[in-house]
Amino acid sequence: MFARRGSKxxxxxxxxxxxxxLVHKITVVPDEDGEERAYTxxxxxxxxxxxxxxxxxxxxxxx
Numbered sequence: 001m002f003a004r005r006g007s008k009x010x011x012x013x014x015x016x017x018x019x020x021x022l023v024h025k026i027t028v029v030p031d032e033d034g035e036e037r038a039y040t041x042x043x044x045x046x047x048x049x050x051x052x053x054x055x056x057x058x059x060x061x062x063x
Contacts, residue, residue, distance in 0.1 A: 021048035036057045 012022045025041045
């Protein structure tokens with residue numbers, strides 16, 4: 001995951017999306033002017049959470 005320069009939003013690399021570890025959740029809401037604005041969130045899938053648990057376990061044995 002990364003944030004683009006000048007942006008606070010977190011993005012994910014396309015390879016992680018293709019592998020099924022992460023997804024982008026997109027929500028469209030109206031702002032004060034009545035125009036629609038899209039908000040994105042990076043979410044872990046079940047497959048991604050399982051991989052994260054394995055990598056954390058390998059790095060931090062005993063936890």
